[in-house]
Amino acid sequence: MDADVAAPTARPDLSAIPREPGAKKPDAIVVGDRITRQFGGLKAVDVDHIEIQRGVITALIGPNGAGKTTLFNLLTGFDVPDSGDWSFNGNSLARVAPFKVARLGMVRTFQLTKVLAKLTVIENMRLGATGQNGEKFWQAAFPARWRKQEAANTVRADDLLTRFKLDAKREDFAGSLSGGQRKLLEMARALMVDPELIMLDEPMAGVNPALKQSLLGHVKSLRDEGRTVLFVEHDMDMVRDISDWVIVMAQGKIVAEGTPESVMADPAVIDAYLGAHHDTDLRDLDESALEAEAVAELGATEEDA
Amino acid sequence: MVLLAAIAYVLLSPVSAAHADETEPPAPTESSSPAPAAEPPPDGQPYIRVALKDAETDAPVTGVTLTVFDKADDAEIGASVTDAEGVMIVPIPGNGVYRVVLDEDTLPDGIELSSQTSNEIEITARFEVNPGLFPIGVQDVVTTPFAERLSGSLVSGVKFGLLVALAALGLSLIFGTTGLTNFAHGELITFGAMVTYAVNVGIGLPVVLSGIVAVLVSALFGWAQDRGLWRPLRKRGTGLIAMMIVSIGLGLLLRNLYQYLIGSSRKSLSQYVSQGRHDFGIVKLADKEIAIIVIATVTIVVTCVVLMKTRLGKSMRAVSDNPALAASSGMQVDRVISAVWILGTALTGLAGVLLAVNSQINFLMGFKLLLLVFAAVTLGGLGTIWGALFGSMVIGIMVEVGPLFGVPSSIKEVGALVVLILVLLIRPQGILGRRERIG
Amino acid sequence: MSTTTSEPTPAPGPAVAPQQVARTSKGAITAMVLAIAGLTLAVGITSPFAYVKARQALREIDAAPGRLTGRGMAQAAQILGIIGTLYLLAWVVIGFTAGIGGVELSGVLRTALNQAFGPNAIVYALAAIGLNVHFGYTGLLNFGQAGFMAVGAYGLAVSVVTWDLPFWLGIVVALGAPVVLALMLGIPTLRLRADYLAIATIATAEILRLVFGAVETKSVFGGSNGLTGYAGTFQDANIFRNWDIFTSGALGFERLDLGIVDFSKRDLWSMLVGWTLVAICCLIVWAMMRSPWGRVLRSIREDEDAVRSLGKNVFAYKMQALILGGLFGGLAGLFLALKQASVVPSDYSTNMTFLAFTALLIGGAARVGGPVIGAMILWFLISGLGAFFGQATSGSDPLVPSWLMDNTQSSLVRFIAVGLGLMLLMIFRPQGIFGDRREIAIDGR
Structure with missing residues (x-):
């Protein structure tokens, strides 16, 4: 791909950024302040300040129940925080509906993939395209108004399917895909929106090892196209492999930031992970945090009706 | 309030003379401006004769429009x-069963039908003089001050609310553990009412x-329903919406079956049909009403204690919170759900029994209440027990007190339904529900 | 519509290792049971199904050699099925020529067919087309279709009778009212979970029915007797008025006799207008649902959040669907008001919504023609059963003894059957006749 050559030079230099929670970034695409979300008596997210650097791959890691997915839900409008303010490209996003967030160029995927099982793969892809005339009530009944656009979208969708090696499945129902293929389809569909920032929630979970490498390549290629990537992941190999910057959360707070190497060596991070297994008090806390996260996810999935 | 149990005598007799007047019913008279004296048709035509009399004072109730329908x-x-x-x-044209409907709007000022009587009666016409005797409870409200009317309505509201609460508790339990919106x-x-009547x-x-x-039979019915219908459906992995539609079909089936069995008229039990009311100062209650309130309250309290304290109750709540987790921690989910069905239908059946004692039995009585039960459960917060109780009391009182504040009494349920929609608008999770519940 | 793959796709979920042990084909067993039932208990009624099922089973067995056994049983069932079908045909022929126990089957069939094509089926077809847009395509549980129908019908009647507006303005009001109702209902409830919408819509429909029928609003809505005298323009426009193709019927009404069906002038005119409306509505649904707009609706039905995450305003789409389907419902009410020239509040009960749902589910949700076929079948069955049991319980020596069923009870059997049918349909064939199991919202939550 042609992006391979241009990319390394274009990548911003992160070495000057202080390795501390809530560090200022030279060119932040997302800036958030005092974002909190409580479930019952438990603060699932309590982030003082967060910045996401433009044009790089940022990993969001942390033990189970650290509030990563909840933070994702809050940033994209799928959940409403108790307090806080955040912006994307300078536009405030507090209390902005999820679809508007997506239209601004901030598109997410889900931990439990949300491919539309009863639509074919290509229809899933077409759905992702924005600004379709054919999706407007008064024009839908007149194919002349949307046929050309649909054809163009299909060409773009086919390109993406080829790139993600899903072209053989084009006409299959998305429900017949394997877990890994669903992750790929969801990522490809998100790209149909042409987002500036793509947020991947555990892109590797449930993906078989053979697919993992190609998935990693795809994530990297997103950055090389000039997109910003933010992802939640448990797989440390993947984090080390592809991320430029790592943000660590524990119990709803950001506890550390830095390059992968520096973070992995940070005692606070090791505490956050190991503490979850050793210290009994902490474990209790974590279980309730886990429950809160589960509740948050259930909330997100419950609307499947 | 003084209860004036009025009694209407129905006489049916063939009288000879020739005149049949079946013109437009006279315009409803405002108060007690009596119509011209009623005369039987002159030819041999049979007729229905209804006399409205105040039982206590024996004073005739005048200027009331009654309409006769062929049943x-x-x-x-x-x-x-x-x-x-x-x-x-x-x-009337001949033999048969007729329905006489009393237009409540034409009752003289200050007199209205008491709550336990219907505004219609059924008469079977035969060719001999047939002095059918049946009560139309008429209560005098004109002399009572507003505060007393309010307290009276409040008490009947509480009574109605308790009946709704029994059914709502059943609905809420079943919804909570199985997710089934049972139509x-x-x-x-x-x-419950039908079995009471049959026995x-x-x-x-x-x-x-x-x-x-x-x-007891209701509880058995619940158990059988779960075993024979809902459990196999759960095992098949039938979706909740599909089950909801199955319940619509079941409702349609049962409703028509009930009508098949007892017909479309209202039936009365053999005892406690029209009881006089005792005066307790601010309110007047019949013995059966006191019994209903006590039985319902005790049942609800016992149920709540059972749900809060016993192991069964705890497992019910665990299953309703998270069935998968409950199953994985060794709970026998199926047995818990069976227990919920038994308890839920027994409570609901009891509501039917008490309703039958309170007024009458009709194949539509439950269906008419269904929306109010839904409203109560939604109002309090779907799937929460306290919410169901709270919502029921609000609905019961709304329905009974509403007419005092201008809700037309012929459609007093509308007020409660409007409140339901308003609650959905303002606080969709219900008044006691959690925000997370609505997803 | 959309092309599907040649092979049925396996259900999503964890991959299951191919089964090693050969087992007897379930289809073959079912076919055998149906075939035996047909020859013994069911007077051949199950036999054609046994035949079809047996052929399916044979195909399945041949397609998976070694995994399924029971070929012999399937073949036997096929032969028994043919015999049973012949037996059934013999019964039908005897029944039509001689009648069974005083029941004249040709008369029953005539009634049933009359209703399947008549104005009642049109009302339910239109209502079910609306529900198809709501439930079939978008997954919205609207249990208040009777409310949409009521505002359509009363929109016309109140405009013309109470407000003295011209007929055509009344039609405009009748079509505007459901749109307003959809907006009022949708704003509070479309953001909520599916069952809340169901309860809110059913409650609204009941509120409307009670208010329309209340004594207190009699001066506007006519109370429980409803309103009449607004449909003159519609009846006057009857193009069949002066046609000379009618013969005098039993009650002095002129009817067009077409052998197996016969219709009055009025019905014929209603049918011409009604089926045209049905065709137009189907065309609209077809055109809308093949478009990207329809694709968004079908996606919402499956997973709202996925659609949201792609930048689509889910609320707006649901609202558009609610309005479009509600408009069809209003049209159904309007047509009902026109064809029977009176609006009565008791017509717009919750039962009507449930029956329209049944019609939709019989035909198959998320199929353009599903609701239409479903409404015809529903009316065929309802009126056929009604006529059959009506005849079977009347006369001096009725087919069904009177201790078991009298004439009043006989009219209830059909609704008991509809309830039972709805349950069985939902359990065993939720996709209806034409639907695609993989495509409907019923599995979801």
Whole structure:
């Protein structure tokens, strides 16, 4: 791909950024302040300040129940925080509906993939395209108004399917895909929106090892196209492999930031992970945090009706 | 309030003379301006004669419009207004069953039908003089001050709310553990009333015993329903929406089956039909009303204690919170759900029994209540027990007190339904529900 | 519509290792049971199904050699099925020529067919087309279709009778009212979970029915007797008025006799207008649902959040669907008001919504023609059963003894059957006749 050559030079230099929670970034695409979300008596997210650097791959890691997915839900409008303010490209996003967030160029995927099982793969892809005339009530009944656009979208969708090696499945129902293929389809569909920032929630979970490498390549290629990537992941190999910057959360707070190497060596991070297994008090806390996260996810999935 | 149990005598007799007047019913008279004296049709035509009399003072109730319908095809036969003697006569074409409907709007000021009587009665016309005797409770409200009317309505609201609460508790339990929005729940109420009627009138047991039998049979019905229908569906992995539609089908089936069995008219139990009310100062209550309030309250309290304290109750709550987790921690989810069905239908059946004692039995009685039960459960917060109780009391009082504040009494349920929609608008999770619940 | 793959796709979920042990084909067993039932209990009624099922089973067995056994049983069932079908045909022929126990089957069939094509089926077809847009395509549980129908019908009647507006303005009001109702209902409830919408819509429909029928609003809505005298323009426009193709019927009404069906002038005119409306509505649904707009609706039905995450305003789409389907519902009410020239509040009960749902589910949700076929079948069955049991319980020596069923009770059997049918349909064939199991919202939550 042609992006391979241009990319390394274009990548911003992160070495000057202080390795501390809530560090200022030279060119932040997302800036958030005092974002909190409580479930019952438990603060699932309590982030003082967060910045996401433009044009790089940022990993969001942390033990189970650290509030990563909840933070994702809050940033994209799928959940409403108790307090806080955040912006994307300078536009405030507090209390902005999820679809508007997506239209601004901030598109997410889900931990439990949300491919539309009863639509074919290509229809899933077409759905992702924005600004379709054919999706407007008064024009839908007149194919002349949307046929050309649909054809163009299909060409773009086919390109993406080829790139993600899903072209053989084009006409299959998305429900017949394997877990890994669903992750790929969801990522490809998100790209149909042409987002500036793509947020991947555990892109590797449930993906078989053979697919993992190609998935990693795809994530990297997103950055090389000039997109910003933010992802939640448990797989440390993947984090080390592809991320430029790592943000660590524990119990709803950001506890550390830095390059992968520096973070992995940070005692606070090791505490956050190991503490979850050793210290009994902490474990209790974590279980309730886990429950809160589960509740948050259930909330997100419950609307499947 | 002084209860004036008025009694209407129905006389049916062939009288010779030739005149049949089946013209337009006279315009409803404002108060007690009596119609011209009623006269039987002159030819040999049979007629229905209804006399409205105040039982206590024996004073005739005048100027009330009554309309006679043929019960078979609901065709209007004629209408007339009670004269100075409180008598009204409508000629009828021949033998058959007729329905006489009293237009409550034409009752003289300050008199209205008491809550336990219907505004219609059924008369079977035969060719001999047939002095059918039946009560139309009429209560005098004109002399009572507003505060007393309010307290009276409040008490009947509480009574109605408790009945709704029993059914709502059943609905909420079943919804909580299985996620089923049961559109056949109204038919479970009717079931309790139907069994009471069958045992009481059919076999001849006393009402109290029949009620106990009905609650037991309801519980059995719930268990059988779960085993025979809902559990196999759960095992098949049938979706909740599909199950909801199955429940609609079941409701349709049961409703028509009930009508098949007892017909479309209202039936009364053999005992406690019209009881006089005792005066307790601010309120007046009949013995059966006190019994209903006590039985319902005790049942609800016991149920809540059971749900809060016992192991069964705890496992019910665990299953309703998270069935998968409950199953993985060794709980026998199926048995818990069976228990919920038994408890839920028994409570709902009890509501039907008490409703039957309170007024009458009709194949639609539960279906008419269904929406109010839904409203109560939604109002309090879907799937929460306290919410269901709270919502029921609000709905019960809304329905009974509403007419005092201008809600037309012929459609007093509308107020409660409007509140339901408003609550959905402002606080969709219900008043006691959690925000997370609505997803 | 959309092309599907040649092979049925396996259900999503964890991959299951191919079964090693050969087992007897379930289809073959089912076919055998149906075939035996047909020859013994069911007077051949199950036999054609046994035949079809047996052929399916044979195909399945041949397609998976070694995994399924029971070929012999399937073949036997096929032969028994043919015999049973012949037996059934013999019964039908005897029944039509001689009648069974005083029941004249040709008369029953005539009634049933009359209703399947008549104005009642049109009302339910239109209502079910609306529900198809709501439930079939978008997954919205609207249990208040009777409310949409009521505002359509009363929109016309109140405009013309109470407000003295011209007929055509009344039609405009009748079509505007459901749109307003959809907006009022949708704003509070479309953001909520599916069952809340169901309860809110059913409650609204009941509120409307009670208010329309209340004594207190009699001066506007006519109370429980409803309103009449607004449909003159519609009846006057009857193009069949002066046609000379009618013969005098039993009650002096002129009817067009077409052998197996016969219709009055009025019905014929209603049918011409009604089926045209049905065709137009189907065309609209077809055109809308094949478009990207329809694709968004079908996606919402499956997973709202996925659609949201792609930048689509889910609320707006649901609202558009609610309005479009509600408009069809209003049209159904309007047509009902026109064809029977009176609006009565008791017509717009919750039962009507449930029956329209049944019609939709019989035909198959998320199929353009599903609701239409479903409404015809529903009316065929309802009126056929009604006529059959009506005849079977009347006369001096009725087919069904009177201790078991009298004439009043006989009219209830059909609704008991509809309830039972709805349950069985939902359990065993939720996709209806034409639907695609993989495509409907019923599995979801």
